[in-house]
Amino acid sequence: MKTKEPLPTPTVTIERKNLDVLFSALIKNGYNVIGPTVREGAIVYDLITASNNMPVGYTQEQNAGKYKLVKHGDQSVFGFNTAPLSWKKFLHPPTLELCHSHRDRNSVTITTPKIEPQKHAFVGVRPCDLAAISVLDKVFIASPYTDVGYQARRSDVFIVAVNCGQAAGTCFCVSMQTGPGATKGFDIALTEIIEKDRHYFVAEPGTDQGETILKSVPHKEANIYELKAAESQLENTAEQMGRKVDTTNIAELLTNNSDHARWQEVAKRCLTCGNCTMVCPTCFCSTIEDVTDLSGDNASRIRKWDSCFTLGFSYIHGGSIRSSVMSRYRQWLTHKFSSWHHQFGTSGCVGCGRCITWCPVAIDVTEELKAIRSNEQTNPSTKSTKEKQ
Amino acid sequence: MIATLEQKKNITAASADRKPVLFRISRVQKDTHDTFTIDLEPPKGGFYFEPGQFNMLYLHGVGEVPISICGDPSAHDKLIHTIRAVGTVTKAMQKLKKGDLLGVRGPFGTNWPAEESAGSDILIIAGGIGLPPLRPSIYHVLANREKYGKVVLLYGTRTPKDILYRKELEQWRARFDMEVHVTVDRAAGDWHGNVGVVTTLISRSHFDPSSTVAMLVGPEVMMRFTVLELQKRGIEPDNIYISMERNMKCGTGFCGHCQYGPTFICKDGPVYPYPAIKDVFVKREI
Numbered sequence: 001m002k003t004k005e006p007l008p009t010p011t012v013t014i015e016r017k018n019l020d021v022l023f024s025a026l027i028k029n030g031y032n033v034i035g036p037t038v039r040e041g042a043i044v045y046d047l048i049t050a051s052n053n054m055p056v057g058y059t060q061e062q063n064a065g066k067y068k069l070v071k072h073g074d075q076s077v078f079g080f081n082t083a084p085l086s087w088k089k090f091l092h093p094p095t096l097e098l099c100h101s102h103r104d105r106n107s108v109t110i111t112t113p114k115i116e117p118q119k120h121a122f123v124g125v126r127p128c129d130l131a132a133i134s135v136l137d138k139v140f141i142a143s144p145y146t147d148v149g150y151q152a153r154r155s156d157v158f159i160v161a162v163n164c165g166q167a168a169g170t171c172f173c174v175s176m177q178t179g180p181g182a183t184k185g186f187d188i189a190l191t192e193i194i195e196k197d198r199h200y201f202v203a204e205p206g207t208d209q210g211e212t213i214l215k216s217v218p219h220k221e222a223n224i225y226e227l228k229a230a231e232s233q234l235e236n237t238a239e240q241m242g243r244k245v246d247t248t249n250i251a252e253l254l255t256n257n258s259d260h261a262r263w264q265e266v267a268k269r270c271l272t273c274g275n276c277t278m279v280c281p282t283c284f285c286s287t288i289e290d291v292t293d294l295s296g297d298n299a300s301r302i303r304k305w306d307s308c309f310t311l312g313f314s315y316i317h318g319g320s321i322r323s324s325v326m327s328r329y330r331q332w333l334t335h336k337f338s339s340w341h342h343q344f345g346t347s348g349c350v351g352c353g354r355c356i357t358w359c360p361v362a363i364d365v366t367e368e369l370k371a372i373r374s375n376e377q378t379n380p381s382t383k384s385t386k387e388k389q
Numbered sequence: 390m391i392a393t394l395e396q397k398k399n400i401t402a403a404s405a406d407r408k409p410v411l412f413r414i415s416r417v418q419k420d421t422h423d424t425f426t427i428d429l430e431p432p433k434g435g436f437y438f439e440p441g442q443f444n445m446l447y448l449h450g451v452g453e454v455p456i457s458i459c460g461d462p463s464a465h466d467k468l469i470h471t472i473r474a475v476g477t478v479t480k481a482m483q484k485l486k487k488g489d490l491l492g493v494r495g496p497f498g499t500n501w502p503a504e505e506s507a508g509s510d511i512l513i514i515a516g517g518i519g520l521p522p523l524r525p526s527i528y529h530v531l532a533n534r535e536k537y538g539k540v541v542l543l544y545g546t547r548t549p550k551d552i553l554y555r556k557e558l559e560q561w562r563a564r565f566d567m568e569v570h571v572t573v574d575r576a577a578g579d580w581h582g583n584v585g586v587v588t589t590l591i592s593r594s595h596f597d598p599s600s601t602v603a604m605l606v607g608p609e610v611m612m613r614f615t616v617l618e619l620q621k622r623g624i625e626p627d628n629i630y631i632s633m634e635r636n637m638k639c640g641t642g643f644c645g646h647c648q649y650g651p652t653f654i655c656k657d658g659p660v661y662p663y664p665a666i667k668d669v670f671v672k673r674e675i
Contacts, residue, residue, distance in 0.1 A: 255650075314646070316636050341651065
């Protein structure tokens with residue numbers, strides 16, 4: 001993590017007891033506040049109205065293939081990291097009706113559902129997830145087509161980011177340069193600080209709207225001591241991070257090693273369940289289901305999340321292009337860390353570690369990438385191009 | 390360099406968005422035992438596309454499929470699609486009649502360098518259902534015949550009964566300014582034409598490899614061998630264009646299905662200059 005310059009002056013502190021005023025200010029401004037809650041032993045982003053809806057005092061134990069929500073000693077509001085299902089579910093819903101077709105004798109009418117503007121405030125967006133939202137923006141807005149539904153859902157989102165005061169076992173945002181501190185893309189960024197006799201938040205506005213909302217919450221200008229406390233907390237978090245990815249020329253690394261023996265190795269373990277793609281905050285692939293009523297006169301086109309791990313994903317007449325597990329794992333990892341750069345000018349991975357946590361057989365992308373790099377094979381066709389240049 | 394969207398012009402009234410625009414079918418014609426052609430009447434304003442582009446065609450309640458546009462790019466009052474019935478949607482489309490409605494989104498994707506190739510010899514090589522996506526280029530070249538050098542069409546199908554556009558092939562073959570060769574993989578005794586893969590036709594065709602633009606569509610294995618053969622004949626890789634096919638759901642780069650190496654076939658393709666995809670072209674299961 002880069003050490004930041006002392007934060008600019010509008011940064012303020014909010015005492016823990018006043019956190020709920022922030023929520024009521026957002027609600028007063030017409031936002032549906034969505035934040036972390038506890039449900040069935042996991043963190044779930046859902047509608048909240050006050051901090052007592054949140055996982056106060058909880059933390060998560062995460063490792064490859066392991067996730068456990070536990071109570072820890074203090075009263076922290078944000079003592080955990082990311083929820084299994086990211087903010088993607090609000091911006092790019094798992095199922096969505098794209099259009100409706102009505103048949104009446106010899107005529108057909110196609111209509112699209114009206115896109116209702118939504119005013120959502122996302123509270124507790126971690127820096128990696130903030131980066132993931134900006135990745136989704138690149139995918140769905142002007143690339144060169146624009147998903148008008150995504151744009152409408154995205155346009156009125158107020159983001160309260162939370163800098164990470166701890167790293168989860170599977171985090172590697174430092175390697176992906178997305179965290180543990182938020183640098184852009186938020187309206188307000190909070191850092192939670194718990195001291196022996198004081199529990200407060202350092203709050204940095206990122207936009208004018210953020211500044212306006214902060215003004216309506218009891219606050220004090222942050223002093224140098226408080227700013228330093230926030231900064232050193234981020235340094236600690238960065239140091240805690242156990243996993244690393246060497247991103248040097250990573251796009252070329254994967255395209256040059258498409259025949260690497262490691263793909264076969266990982267394919268022996270991969271169950272192609274698609275969990276990694278469902279929890280990934282940037283995986284955007286979808287399919288369409290055509291649904292009709294019993295008369296057949298009313299038909300809907302429903303868009304659903306899809307996964308490149310399914311056999312059907314690459315199906316064209318005659319069979320699936322990627323029939324082996326090897327090719328499907330390779331497609332996913334190569335897309336995420338390599339193709340994405342060509343497609344959207346950014347990495348598809350933000351280092352949140354969800355795919356590692358939720359892999360039922362504990363496949364760890366950081367280990368896979370390390371294995372490929374440690375024993376690089378050169379693809380003769382790409383080598384010759386490079387030599388020509 | 391990957392073909393860019395700058396090559397695309399005329400994104401028309403037919404919406405690129407999620408809602409298909411309804412076109413009425415003015416004619417349905419059976420081409421072969423499994424292939425048929427439908428003519429559609431565009432709503433007011435006509436339909437504009439570039440040779441090589443495709444549409445997403447939606448049939449009420451059944452589904453949507455990507456199909457190349459195969460009509461004349463200068464005739465804006467008619468949209469033509471030749472479809473092979475191989476899946477659920479295309480088999481249902483086989484039952485369509487004149488007067489029925491079909492949803493259209495498009496046109497999508499990159500185009501053949503038909504206009505850009507003025508001054509060069511044109512070598513068009515099609516395998517099976519690969520001829521329809523090339524037909525708009527043939528129309529364009531023939532309509533502007535004086536701008537091009539030699540024009541050669543090589544077409545291969547599995548059997549004689551799979552040959553599409555027979556009448557047109559005969560008309561084209563009858564022209565003095567166009568060379569047409571047709572071959573089939575296998576045939577009964579009543580076939581008097583060539584037997585063998587389409588690559589065998591290349592050596593007997595007349596074109597100047599140093600100034601030839603080649604456009605290819607067919608099964609991937611056919612295109613792989615054709616590219617090798619063309620390079621052997623001395624055509625520069627930069628002058629070889631290929632149209633690729635993958636599963637597609639959206640046509641706009643959102644669904645992820647049509648990824649081909651680092652590209653999306655729906656927006657970076659379907660037509661690629663060969664160098665843009667040569668690294669993945671030889672890979673299996675990419």
